[in-house]
Every structure is written in structure tokens, then in C-alpha cells.
Amino acid sequence: MKRLNVKKMKKQNVDFGQRSYIKYRSKKIDNNSILIECNQGREFQGNMFHLCKSIVKNHPNFKISIPIKVEKKSRIIEFLENENLIKFVNVVDMFSLEYYKLLATSKFLINDTSFYAFFNKRTEQVYINTWHGTPLKKMGKSSSLTNFGNVQKNLMSSDYLVLSNQYSKEKLLVDYCIEGISNTKVIIAPSPRNSTLFSQSKRENIREKYDLTNKRAILYMPTYRDYGTNLKYMQECIEEIDSNLSNEDLLIVKLHPLDQECMDIDFSNLSKTIEFPSEELYEFLPAIDTLITDYSSIMYDFLNTGREIILYTFDKEEYYEKRGVYEDIHEYPIVNTSDLKELICTLKNNNKVEYPKEFLDKFIPLDCESGADDVVDFILSNSNESDKFLIEEVRNDKKNIVIFAGLLWDNGISKAFLNMIDSIDLNEANYILFVKAKAIKKEHIYKLKDLKIPYVIDYSKTQFTYLEGLTTYFYTNYKKFGTKLLKGFVEKKVDRLYDREFKRKFNTMDVSTFIHYTGFDRDIAMLMNSQSNKINTIMFAHTDMFKEYELKQNFNYKIIYRSYLTASKIILVNEELKQSYLDNVPETKKIEVLDNFLGYEKIIQSGTENLYKEMLDYQVIYSPSKTIWQKVETQTITNSDSIFSVNAQNLFLKSKIFDICDLKHLKSHVNDIVDLIEHEMSNVTKRKFDEKHTISTENLAYIYGISKLFLLNDLLNPEIKTFINVGRFSVEKSHERLIKAFETVNAQDKNTRLILVAPHGPLKSDVINQIKNSESCDSIHVLSGMKNPYALIKQCDAFVLSSLYEGQGLVVFESIALNVPVITVDLPATRSVLDEFSVEGKYAAMIVENSESGITKGIFDFVNNDIELGEFDFSAMEKNSKLQWDKIINE
Numbered sequence: 001m002k003r004l005n006v007k008k009m010k011k012q013n014v015d016f017g018q019r020s021y022i023k024y025r026s027k028k029i030d031n032n033s034i035l036i037e038c039n040q041g042r043e044f045q046g047n048m049f050h051l052c053k054s055i056v057k058n059h060p061n062f063k064i065s066i067p068i069k070v071e072k073k074s075r076i077i078e079f080l081e082n083e084n085l086i087k088f089v090n091v092v093d094m095f096s097l098e099y100y101k102l103l104a105t106s107k108f109l110i111n112d113t114s115f116y117a118f119f120n121k122r123t124e125q126v127y128i129n130t131w132h133g134t135p136l137k138k139m140g141k142s143s144s145l146t147n148f149g150n151v152q153k154n155l156m157s158s159d160y161l162v163l164s165n166q167y168s169k170e171k172l173l174v175d176y177c178i179e180g181i182s183n184t185k186v187i188i189a190p191s192p193r194n195s196t197l198f199s200q201s202k203r204e205n206i207r208e209k210y211d212l213t214n215k216r217a218i219l220y221m222p223t224y225r226d227y228g229t230n231l232k233y234m235q236e237c238i239e240e241i242d243s244n245l246s247n248e249d250l251l252i253v254k255l256h257p258l259d260q261e262c263m264d265i266d267f268s269n270l271s272k273t274i275e276f277p278s279e280e281l282y283e284f285l286p287a288i289d290t291l292i293t294d295y296s297s298i299m300y301d302f303l304n305t306g307r308e309i310i311l312y313t314f315d316k317e318e319y320y321e322k323r324g325v326y327e328d329i330h331e332y333p334i335v336n337t338s339d340l341k342e343l344i345c346t347l348k349n350n351n352k353v354e355y356p357k358e359f360l361d362k363f364i365p366l367d368c369e370s371g372a373d374d375v376v377d378f379i380l381s382n383s384n385e386s387d388k389f390l391i392e393e394v395r396n397d398k399k400n401i402v403i404f405a406g407l408l409w410d411n412g413i414s415k416a417f418l419n420m421i422d423s424i425d426l427n428e429a430n431y432i433l434f435v436k437a438k439a440i441k442k443e444h445i446y447k448l449k450d451l452k453i454p455y456v457i458d459y460s461k462t463q464f465t466y467l468e469g470l471t472t473y474f475y476t477n478y479k480k481f482g483t484k485l486l487k488g489f490v491e492k493k494v495d496r497l498y499d500r501e502f503k504r505k506f507n508t509m510d511v512s513t514f515i516h517y518t519g520f521d522r523d524i525a526m527l528m529n530s531q532s533n534k535i536n537t538i539m540f541a542h543t544d545m546f547k548e549y550e551l552k553q554n555f556n557y558k559i560i561y562r563s564y565l566t567a568s569k570i571i572l573v574n575e576e577l578k579q580s581y582l583d584n585v586p587e588t589k590k591i592e593v594l595d596n597f598l599g600y601e602k603i604i605q606s607g608t609e610n611l612y613k614e615m616l617d618y619q620v621i622y623s624p625s626k627t628i629w630q631k632v633e634t635q636t637i638t639n640s641d642s643i644f645s646v647n648a649q650n651l652f653l654k655s656k657i658f659d660i661c662d663l664k665h666l667k668s669h670v671n672d673i674v675d676l677i678e679h680e681m682s683n684v685t686k687r688k689f690d691e692k693h694t695i696s697t698e699n700l701a702y703i704y705g706i707s708k709l710f711l712l713n714d715l716l717n718p719e720i721k722t723f724i725n726v727g728r729f730s731v732e733k734s735h736e737r738l739i740k741a742f743e744t745v746n747a748q749d750k751n752t753r754l755i756l757v758a759p760h761g762p763l764k765s766d767v768i769n770q771i772k773n774s775e776s777c778d779s780i781h782v783l784s785g786m787k788n789p790y791a792l793i794k795q796c797d798a799f800v801l802s803s804l805y806e807g808q809g810l811v812v813f814e815s816i817a818l819n820v821p822v823i824t825v826d827l828p829a830t831r832s833v834l835d836e837f838s839v840e841g842k843y844a845a846m847i848v849e850n851s852e853s854g855i856t857k858g859i860f861d862f863v864n865n866d867i868e869l870g871e872f873d874f875s876a877m878e879k880n881s882k883l884q885w886d887k888i889i890n891e
Helices: 006-012 016-024 046-058 070-082 097-105 148-157 166-175 192-198 200-209 231-244 281-287 298-305 316-322 340-349 357-363 371-381 412-423 442-449 466-477 487-506 522-529 545-552 557-566 575-584 600-607 611-615 626-633 678-685 697-704 706-716 735-748 764-772 790-795 810-817 828-837 852-864 874-890
Strands: 030-037 063-068 089-093 106-111 126-130 160-163 185-188 216-221 249-253 273-275 290-293 308-312 335-337 390-393 400-404 430-436 455-458 513-516 536-541 569-572 591-593 620-622 721-726 752-757 780-783 798-801 822-825 846-848
Touching (some): 016 097, 030 046, 030 097, 046 063, 046 192, 046 281, 046 371, 063 097, 070 089, 089 097, 097 106, 106 371, 126 148, 126 371, 148 487, 160 166, 166 185, 192 371, 200 281, 231 249, 281 298, 290 298, 298 308, 298 357, 335 340, 412 810, 412 874, 466 522, 487 522, 513 522, 522 536, 522 557, 545 575, 569 575, 575 828, 591 874, 600 790, 611 790, 721 735, 721 790, 735 752, 735 764, 735 852, 790 810, 810 822, 810 874, 828 874, 846 852
Parallel strands (some): 030 106, 063 089, 106 126, 126 160, 160 185, 249 273, 400 430, 430 455, 536 569, 721 752, 798 822, 822 846
Antiparallel strands (some): 185 390, 620 780
């Protein structure tokens, strides 16, 4: 019996409040209850405050609740008292049981950012998100994926996303990947908080209250900087402005809330400057005559007043580079300066301004004094029509097909998925990648940035009740639990949990097909199983999973097997796998075959990339011992006899790259150049060379490191034969016998080298230790994963596949596409593809016995004989794969 892992159970647990939230979700919806949450309970201002005021004034029959974090509560209550709102609203402690109940049962949910990740909107609820400003700063995938998933989920969960202009709509929908796929409706409407900017009485009252009637009120509002705001500079800047103001001027300083918490501006010696009073910003804003800001969205809102705006952007270059913006504000018809003296001069001029109509129409087309009331009336009427707003559907008419493709590591499955996305017709459906954010490594994030399809990112914990948690824990961790006794009860409980999770993750996004592309992940399999009677579910198998389990037991057999039974279709990547699945899952009749997409044209292009440049990013795990380097150091290196020598005149051609991509050509021209971009070389070496200078071995070692230098040496040497293998450190890749086979060859021919490229895997230390103890240790290189392995494969003499088994052996065909000879062990899946698409019946690869002796013989034959191989019809294979895919998706 497997031992109960209490520590693991606690780690998977969710807190009491969130479990209560699940329970409250079964309670009746209160149609008169409105929950208004501002900045996740940190504040109560802006759109939320002004919507609340309007509801209290015009719809007093509704019960309004405002969740506030405990540490902010006293301040917010005092503020609500001053605004005469406290008796009309219910201030709730954030994360209290009352909060969870209100979140689960209130008919109307209003937010200006996002609810927390556990939030799961019920069908009967109406969620309105009034986004908190027009974005200048880049968001979502254009900026950072930090917190991307929760904001995305909230936007997607919203019934109505209220925005003040089309520009904001375009940025949010694209950069949070919801365009076309979400059932959210976008409402282009007045910004509720801007309504008060039109009130002349509000302006007069505030100016009288703060003795501004005969003064020019100047508001300075610098935005928050992710890289930190310089307190000393800010203090000096404010002091300089203060000293240059007239007696009729008053400077009011309002820092960003995050800066306010950690910065303490000294106002004691300032005669014409005060700190922003304890007023709601937009209630105070009508009193302002001149606004000084930088990159804040308040600039767009203040356009409604028609009064002066000055953008003081002293750190524009740094801000643009580090934070990123959508538009260049220097192109705006707004005064813009990076110089403090110029700012002060502009203030002294007290300019009259007039903003072009097209500029106003772009950012504030509908703002008006009744805006907040109009938005509230629309929300509470729960209508889909309005003659005052523009209502637009986000959802298009295509099917939503969600694909889970794993962690996007540098492996065959990830490559096959990315090749598929490059090859299929993306206009036929909405293809959406589902991603577990916490599982993706930083070095693989770029794959999301470059992806041609949208993605849904989930980074939160699975939510469950005590009973669901215990049942699922035992079901997933104990093989026999739920297989016979209580099988129906257990599976029903687990399915209920994951069905609720599916709704939480995708909410208003109607998914027609869910594809478990990796075929391994347990949680994704359970998520898929919960939907098997509701939508199309497709389970991929990239290898013989039954053999995989027998050899490694590296997945939950019970859950994956159930997926084979419940899935609408099981997709195998090779016809040779079919018999195994028919034998092991005799109950199913839904097996289909889809040959992996190779994306061969992209591979060919990647193979032409400059290896010298690519080599800078490669990480060497193991290289030949220092004894070889010591031998090299004793030799005299000159431009005439060293393959390391480079003429610097060729190296520093201005801003121009000579794409020397074929090292095999260089093997007969060993004195040719190492071609690197000028600025890259200077950044790495920090040296300048005259035209006659020759870069020595020492200098190249400085650029690349000794390990890479030896690899380059072996690739460039025309006397040396290099053999490469790409695959993770895992049992089925059989590195152990490949190394042994190579040792036999290398013992007889010292001019042979083995290069292993392995991004990760459980046998990494075992393989490295085997190499260290090998008699051929000075002839083997090991590199970790790389973005572009094809540039390296292209320069090797042959690729060797040594696997015990493969679903297809994708890298075999990638190597053939690169015109690199392939030696492969005889695998049914690989052979069947070679059988089908090799031209005129002549194999495009050398097939050897699947054994150590077979691999040895294959390498020997390649070294000692001229091997003539056939051609491979990649276009026919690609066409066949597309036909298979269309059949799978459309039937």
C-alpha cells in the first residue's frame, strides 16, 4: 500500500474561504445584490466610485457591497463617510466568509481590474468590467506574462467589457488573446469617472473648498515606474518648480499609490506646493487648470476639460525601452518636454490650448456629464441594446478548438505541435493553446510570444471541497482506488470537480473541441474526461504508451487509460502504433492516424542560420578534457596553419553579415572568416582590431569559451567525421548504447566525434558520468537544448538515431530535410514513414539493426564507405498530414 503523503496533500490544499466559495456557488442568486470591487480591494475610486454614486442616487432598491482589504478599511470608511455614502453601502472585509458569499450569489459583479484567480462566474450572474484606463503602456503579451492569465480570465469571464474608445478595445482584445474567442460583449461607452469633469458646479465647489478661486491649480501626477522612481530627483524637481511659480500658482502633487507607500516627499519648505488632499481624484480633477503628467492614462481623461496638459518625460528613452508603449506621445498635439527648465518656462507661459477633433474622437468620443448614469442604467437593465453606446461582439463564428501541448520544452512533441500550427489552415477555426503558466520555464516563454494562435494561461490552484480533494487525491495517487469498489462514485466526484474547473478556466468561452496533444498530463486528462459527454475530446498518442508505462511507469495509467475510453477520438502519429492500441484498448473504435507535421521548409531555413552566431547561445554540458587544450596551447598558432585564425578586416564589415552557413564548404577553406556582426563582437570582446590583426586561438576562446572552441574545431576539421544525436536524457533514447557503439568506432578511428544535444531528462547525470569514464571522453561533446539545433545538425556529417522505440522519430526526417545523412535503428514507426515517402523505393536513411552492434556497424559503414541514400518526398507527406488533420477536425 502506498504511504499517505500528508505534506503533498497540504500543498495541494486550498484555504477555507475558497472552499466556502465553492459551497456558496450552489446558493440562490440575489437579484438585488451588487458587488463592486476596486483594484482587488485596495482602493475605492475612479469608475467604481462613480458607478456606486450613480446607483445609490438612481437605483436605491439595490444592495451594494464593497470589499476592502482589512488594512485599508478605516481609510475607505472615512472616505465613504465624507462622501455621504457609508449608510448606503455595505463595506465587507476582503476574504471574509461574507465576501465569498457575496461573490458567489450577487446578481451583478462590477470590477475595474480583476477578481482573484479562484473566481468562477456563475451563468446567472452578470459581470461588468469597466477597465481602469486608456492604455499607453503595453499590456498582456506585448509587455509581460506576469499576471496575464488572471486578467485574461476576467476579461473573458465578463459579460460586458466597458471601454471608452475603439483604441482600448483593439489593445486589450489582442494583447490578452481574447479576440474572436470570448463571448464577452465590448461596450464602447463614456468613462464613468469622467462624468464629473463636465460639472462646472463641482469645479466651483472644489476650488472654493481649497481656496483655489483666485489661483491656477497645477496638478503633478507622475506615473509608477517598474524599475523604480528616483526619490531624490523627484524632490529636487518639485522644489525647482515650486521656486519658479508665481504667487497665483499652486502646485498639487499626487504620487502613484505604489510610490506613495515607499516615498516620502518633504513639503515643509515648499511655499507654493501641497500634497494631494484626501479627495477622490476625479472629484477633485475638475478644479485643476493645468495637468503635468508623463505616461499616465489620466492625460486622455483630462482632455475632456479642454485645459492645459504638459507631458514631462525626463526619462522617456529609458521608460520606452523598459516598459514599452503603444504610441509615441511626442506625436500627440500635447506639449511635451524632457527638460525641467523648459517645463517651467511652459508653465510660466500659461498657454491656451485647443485639441484637434480627430484626437479627441480617438480617445474620448462619448464622454459626457451623464456618462456614469447612462452606464449604470444599461448595466442594471441587463439589456443588449442601447442607442447611446456602441455594442460589439468579441466572438466570431468559428469553432473554438483548445489544445494542451505541454510545457513547450525543446522536445519532439513541442516541435510537432509548433510545426502543426505552422502547417494547418488557421482560418478554419479558432485554435487556442491552453498553458499551465507555472510549468513553463522562462527560457521557453519566447515560444508563446512568437505563437500564431491565441493562448489561455492558467496559473491558479485547482479548487475543491474537502470531500472532492480527498477523493481526487486518493484517485490520482493510489492505483487501485476507484477502479472497482465505488468506481462510479469516485469518477463522478472527480468529474464534478474538473467540470467546475473547466468552467473556471474558460468560463464564457464556448469550447467545441478539447485536444490533449501531449497525451501524458494527468490533470489535463481529468479535465478532458469531465467534458467527454459535452464536447469533442481528442487524445493524442505520440508513442506506444503501453510500452512507455511498462518501461518507465512515468504517467498515471488509470487516468490516461480512462481518457482513451472516454475520448471522442484517439489520434496516433503513426500507423504502426495502431495494433498496440487495438490490443490494449479493445473497447475503442475511434482510433485515427495523423502523421506528424514536419514543417520542413522552416527547418531548411533554420539550418541556413549562421552557426557562429547561434553558437553564442549554446550551453555546453560536457566537452573534451583539459588535456587536449594543454596540447593546443603548446602549439604555435598562425594565420597560415590554424583553423582558428580569422582576418579581422573581414570581421568588422560595418553592419553587414556574411551568411557563411555551410561549414562543410569551410573545411576546404580553413582560413576563411568567422562571421559575426560588428557590434556583437565588440560587445563580447571589448577590443578593437586593426585591419592586419589576426584573431588568435586565445581570442576566439574568449568569445566562445574553450568548450565551444573545441566543438568548432571538430566541425571545421576536414579530417574529422562528426555524428550527432538529439533527444532528452531518457531510457528510450538509449544514449548508453549509442556511446558504447561510438567507443568501438572511435577506438579504431580517432578522427570521429559524437555530439549529443539533450535539453533535459532523468538520466542526465548517468549519461555524463558514462562519458567521463569512457575511453572516448575526449571525442564526445554534450550540449543542452537550443532554440535552433538545425544550424548545428546541418554542419555534422551524419545524424544517428539510437532509440529503443519512437512514435515516429521526428528528428530523423528533420535531418533528412537538412540534407544530412541519417543512420537510424530499425523502428517500425520510422520505417513505415520511410516506406511511404522515400522516392522510388530507395530509403532516404540508412536503417540498421536496433541494437548496439547495429549502431556500431552503421557508423563504421558510413565512415568507411560511400553511402548512397534516396530522396524523401516532404511535400507529399505534408499534404497527407493536412488531409488527415482536416478529417479529424471536421468529422
